[in-house]
Amino acid sequence: MTPPPAPSDAVAIELNAVLVALTANQPLVLTLEDGTLLPSGPFATEHPTLQSGLRAWVERQTNHPLGYVEQLYTFADRNRPGSDGRQRVVSISYLGLTRERLSAGARDPEWRSWYRYFPWEDWRTGPSPLIAQTILPKLATWAEAGGDAASRHERRQRVEVSFGDGAESWNEDLVLQRYELLYEAGLVPEAKQPAADPVPGMPMRHDHRRILATGIARLRAKIKYRPVFFELMPPEFTLLQLQRTVEALAGRPMHKQNFRRLIDAQGLVEPTGASSAEARGRPAKLFRFRREVVLERAVLGSKLPLSRPI
Amino acid sequence: MTPPPAPSDAVAIELNAVLVALTANQPLVLTLEDGTLLPSGPFATEHPTLQSGLRAWVERQTNHPLGYVEQLYTFADRNRPGSDGRQRVVSISYLGLTRERLSAGARDPEWRSWYRYFPWEDWRTGPSPLIAQTILPKLATWAEAGGDAASRHERRQRVEVSFGDGAESWNEDLVLQRYELLYEAGLVPEAKQPAADPVPGMPMRHDHRRILATGIARLRAKIKYRPVFFELMPPEFTLLQLQRTVEALAGRPMHKQNFRRLIDAQGLVEPTGASSAEARGRPAKLFRFRREVVLERAVLGSKLPLSRPI
DNA sequence: GCTGTAATGCTCATTCTTAGTATAAATCAT
DNA sequence: ATGATTTATACTAAGAATGAGCATTACAGC
Structure with missing residues (x-):
């Protein structure tokens, strides 16, 4: 019942960081490679703790202290999107808040508004029209294609809970839940069987948009x-x-x-x-x-x- | 800035579970080896995801479904208590809630009230007398030994925030914060330089009592x-x-x-x-x-x- | 001085919390 | 059977927190 943990054969440790800053009332996230990746640093062996490694790395890059760091989640799934299924990748992700941007206008490490990735999450000027006009109709189609009556009812209920009716009863914390629903419905390009016309919003490689959604959700809950x-x-x-x-x-x-x-x-x-x-x-x-x-x-x-x- | 994650040389993945049940109004946690360890299962290679592995393992052991599972935290620190400092151990801990106990009275996998490990956390019949009588005096001594005036003031404030005054203003969520304060003050046997007479409360090996504190804190916040x-x-x-x-x-x-x-x-x-x-x-x-x-x-x-x- | 704009002060109705009292339905001791 | 005891459940009143809006203040530019 309690064998000592054996060193796994082939394990890679990967760190992902959701680094958030804010400029001109836009919530920004640090990205790489034309906005398609979150930064992953080589923290594995440098520092005594992962968190101190992350902190040092970010502070070196941005010349500004990382105000707040929090662990988000650890994935170690074989069937994780982006893994080849043979080697186990342990991916530990962090959320970090910082005040200043690094080299503005730089091409590679680039700050981007997170609403480019999740346009439906911005309700600052009222209900996002995307939802009523685009997302809900597509999700309704998906729900009606859901097999038997019970399954369709469950899908409808999940849509209702995550997105509301598009006008009222918006819960801004459900960022991850909404992204996962769209993923499951094939409405994001990252999905396994993506629909021909996905919902607007820039995708990322691997599961990085999912990690970003986790970070946003955590931050919204935290504040x-x-x-x-x-x-x-x-x-x-x-x-x-x-x-x-x-x-x-x-x-x-x-x-x-x-x-x-x-x-x-x-x-x-x-x-x-x-x-x-x-x-x-x-x-x-x-x-x-x-x-x-x-x-x-x-x-x-x-x-x-x-x-x-x- | 973004080297691909290299397979780390010697990495062991260890899973720890804080499994909670409840009997006779006592919150119970599953322990091994006479209550000195939390269970660590060999989930590493069996299942596609860690969580499904944990769930299957617990359900096999207890013959009852695991109602709720949540990841607690991932430690990957070199200087983690219990590690030898050479091999990096990635320790992923989970919180799980279940309804039934396994083989009652069994000697090794044994359910124990978590208040055996944290007696000061039980305020169900009023303020825990341990705090005013034992803990606060010891912590006051520690605070006064804190170097310069600023440092002493900071220590006093941390004690006040974590434990209150022993009678009012108790915040039950600060389980981990309180344990860590006691740890830092050398008032638990696990500490690096433990005091001669630690505070009551059963210790665990490695950092398992810390993981348990994390689980309790998370659960108290969650409900x-x-x-x-x-x-x-x-x-x-x-x-x-x-x-x-x-x-x-x-x-x-x-x-x-x-x-x-x-x-x-x-x-x-x-x-x-x-x-x-x-x-x-x-x-x-x-x-x-x-x-x-x-x-x-x-x-x-x-x-x-x-x-x-x- | 007048007008536009944003900051700040203040009120009021509503809802949520806290801390009770009161009453109902059973068991137990005698 | 009777009254004491125990537990369940209904109801209430005071106070605090919340949501929404009006009113006033302080400046810039004309």
Whole structure:
């Protein structure tokens, strides 16, 4: 029942990183090879821990500290997309948040908005028209082709739960669930038997778009109870900038006054005394993140009003 | 920047499982070798995915389906406790919930209450006296030995955040944080430089108690937004049994009427029509879990009132 | 000074939580 | 059979948190 773990014959360890930054209200992710791959670094043997290796590698590349690192998931499946089925590949993926971009305009390591990969996830200006116009009809077709009545009913229910009706009841956390449903329905080019006309959204190689979906989903869930979004902010910022950042991540708009009340009530920020004269109207006060709160208040919820479905 | 992952020279894949069951209101975890180890199975090459391998292995051992499986964490650290520092061990741990115990009274695979390993985590009958009487004084000593004033202040703050004051403001989710603090303070026998008189609580070999702490923490966090605790229940149960289960996991008491209202309001259960005559008082109605809700309501919060600190 | 724009202050209705009290239906001891 | 005890279940009132919106302030440019 408990044999000692034997060294597996042929095992490769692969690390994938979902590195997130934010510029001009766009959530960016670091990609390689024309946006088709997530970065995989040679961290395997350098550092005592994987996380420290990842951190060092990113900081070397971007010249900026990696604010927050979290392990996402480990895949070790034989039938993983992209593996040849013979050698076992253990793929460990991480989510990292950083503040600055590396060499802007560079061709290879390139920051891209994650909504290029998941255009239907951006509801900041209201329900994404993609869903009602393109995705739901295709998924309906798929559901009706589902074999017996019970199977069709189950498919319909899964569509309904993941995507809602296209207008209300949107749950922004279900990024991975939605991608996997589209994958299963053959509506993304990566699928095993892809449909002739997949849904819009740029694919990636191997299972990297799936890993990216995992990262986005994790981050969207995280900001509801932990104020990690400060890791994406400059040292000083206005409350509207902060709100735009959260909205960019969550992919949905927020009520301005209530957002301020919440941030304020939790003591997450303190005024620097200065004001910003960037925009046209009344100048906004500048704030900085009160790092102490993380120590003061244990788990510390950022408690954003994002839990409620739209 | 993106070398292909090379097969690492000597890599062993080890799987650890935190398998949880529940009997007589005690949260149980499956252990080996007199309670000093978590089970590690030889899943590496059998199955297409790790998770299916784990599931098959547990179901073979316990003759009961594994209700819920979730990956906990992957360690691949060179300096991981228990590794010899030469060969890299990748340790992937899982959390699994099951309903029935295997061979009761068996000597080796043995179910043990997790509160044997973390006695300070059980606040079901009020604040654990261990904390105020034993742990906080020891941690205070450790904090005062912390070098300069800033370092001492930081230590004090970490103690305060993790353990509170021993009477109020208990956050049951911080299981791992508390264990790691005790580890760092040398107050557990596993620590690198253990104190002469560690805190009560049974140790485990390698880093298995740390993995167990990770599992408990994850489960305590999970039940707040996902009703996984039903996986620990028999097919039919009374609402008080359900409450006792949640209390056993969370390690804290709940308000009976409000608990019922919440379960009810979310449509998590339906009456079977029968009643239980187990106890002395008025017979309780029996309920069963409405598995449909998981499909009906996407993420589905169990929304237990556990978020508020005591 | 007037107008446009954004920041900020404040209110109010609604819902969710918390912490009860009250009542019902059984068993147990006598 | 009776009352004490135990457990289940219904109901309520106060308070906190949330969602939505109106009102006011502070600046830039004309």
